[in-house]
Amino acid sequence: MLTQLFKIMWRRKGSNFLLLTEIFFSFLVLFATGTLITEGLINYFSPQGFDHTDVYDVRINRQGEGNPESFPKMQQIDQVLKGFPEISNYSFTDVNTPFSFNIMDGSIGTEEQQVRSYNYRVEPAYLETLDLEMAEGSWFQKGDVRIPKPVVINEHLRDKLFPGESALGKRIKSDGGTEYQVTGVVKHFRQDGNLTAPESSYFVMYNDKDTADIAGNILLEIKAGAHPAWQQNLIDQLQEIGGSWSIDLVPLTEARASKAKIKVIPAIALAVVCGFLIFNVALGLFGVLYYNINKRYSEIGIRRALGATATAVRRQMLGEVLVMATLGVSLGVLLALQFPLLGVMNVETYIYLIANAAALLLIYLLVALCAWFPSKQAAQIEPAIALHYD
Amino acid sequence: MILLSNIEKVYRTSSIQTLALRNVNLAVAKGEFLSIMGPSGCGKSTLLNIMGLLDAPSGGTIKLDGQTVSNLPDQKLAKIRNEKLGFIFQSYHLITDLNVIDNVELPLIYRNVSASERKKRAMEALEKVGLSARTKHYPNQLSGGQRQRVAIARAIVGRPEVILADEPTGNLDSVMGDEVMNILLQLNQQDGTTIVMVTHDEAQALRTQRLLRFFDGQPVNTESYATQLS
Structure with a gap:
């Protein structure tokens, strides 16, 4: 079954290329944004090196x-x-x-x-x-x-x-x-x-x-x-x-809150952009997968007529998409591994690795979710109806 | 072998409902070669799909070897389709991205047969239809007659008891049509495979043991082979 699956995927390399490209670029986008988010989170949860509670800053302008x-x-x-x-x-x-x-x-x-x-x-x-x-x-x-x-x-x-x-x-x-x-x-x-x-x-x-x-x-x-x-x-x-002289007394908690606003606004903007990107990635993936799977109703009808259960069809569709995802992210991972070597985003190597793993997980999750609905829909169609598609 | 009792099939949309089959009662004996003829849209393909468990009837019961199969869950229906039934379609329905031998092997994949055994049996089936030299070809590299022979090889590779053929010669010229018909007759006569064939070709239908004429969702007559000859 697996051999046949690879044969089919290879024969459809033309149409699969679009999906592969989509997954590759989605991975890179998630990896880059993941790196920034991971760095921010690690910084936030790391010790800051001093205790600013009950500390005040007397600012003197002479x-x-x-x-x-x-x-x-x-x-x-x-x-x-x-x-x-x-x-x-x-x-x-x-x-x-x-x-x-x-x-x-x-x-x-x-x-x-x-x-x-x-x-x-x-x-x-x-x-x-x-x-x-x-x-x-x-x-x-x-x-x-x-x-x-x-x-x-x-x-x-x-x-x-x-x-x-x-x-x-x-x-x-x-x-x-x-x-x-x-x-x-x-x-x-x-x-x-x-x-x-x-x-x-x-x-x-x-x-x-x-x-x-x-x-x-x-x-x-x-x-x-x-x-x-x-x-x-x-x-x-x-x-x-x-x-x-002008003299101000500023609690450090207040100073921190002002600084945090300035740091948080771009972080929120980044989070919105990330969310939008992930939504777009999901939408794109869903569109491509929906189209690819819908094109195969006739094949699904044949397989069902020859003895495939709805579950087997769903598994096959999901399996193919996950194999494509693996190929797409493999290329992405190869490129992502160059980031620490070239110091592209100027963060520690372990942050790249965490972002890499998070992007991988998210891509597989997105791909599985986006493929699940069209696969389920395809598997549920009556074989007699599926055979009428060409 | 196959027993259809009071089979009905209704297609419903929001505004209309169409009665495709009405109260069909039909028995197909083991080893019989039955052909079904009728005008387009009379319900003969629907009947074949219901017999082949590819479509569910709106009413009535289907028995296969004495077992009621009309209400079985998907998994059991798939197993019956895989083990007991073989399908041949007018437009061949081969998977274009798989070569001949991979197409023929398909039913065995869903039976978890080992790769070597699959290959062996697929080769045997292809030899039976005279296509053992074309195993690596893809469907689009074959003629219509050859594609239909691949479809027949795929239908027989699992050694099913019943073959359901929906206009198997419909897309072929008379020579190719005869070739395909000869193979089906051979399967029926030599291997004892039960065959139900829907056709528009009276000449081919007359070569079968029994002809069922269908009109407006119902059989209108059945003739024995002997009656047809006379």
């Missing part, structure tokens, strides 16, 4: 005021924060706080390899403020003035620069020429948390003694159950020090 004038004000602000009972930890940082729309990036690495990375200037308390988790080594200590300067990198950067080995004690240089020595490695850290793919990052210590080097933001960790009045109270006090 309205163009020079560093020498601002420096004493920042020291006063430091004193105010120290005396605030609701604050459990705080850290001065640059403007690239988590979920903000500011980034700072550059290359860093060894003589052999430089890696594009996001960099963060932070204070030692940044570790506790965001509950960063160390993978190895230690975080900065206040007053550490070692040369070369200490740097903490994240695991992503470590794996790129020193795959399979410890990064501790290793010397790396930024594209600005500054040399650093790795003192620690933090887990997972990504600026936009689980809204983005893993990225290389490194942290250097903010020098609070440098009058020419003033932080733009402050991250505050607030004690659980703090009375909400602390917010206005703090802003009033900071505003009094800053004078003409």
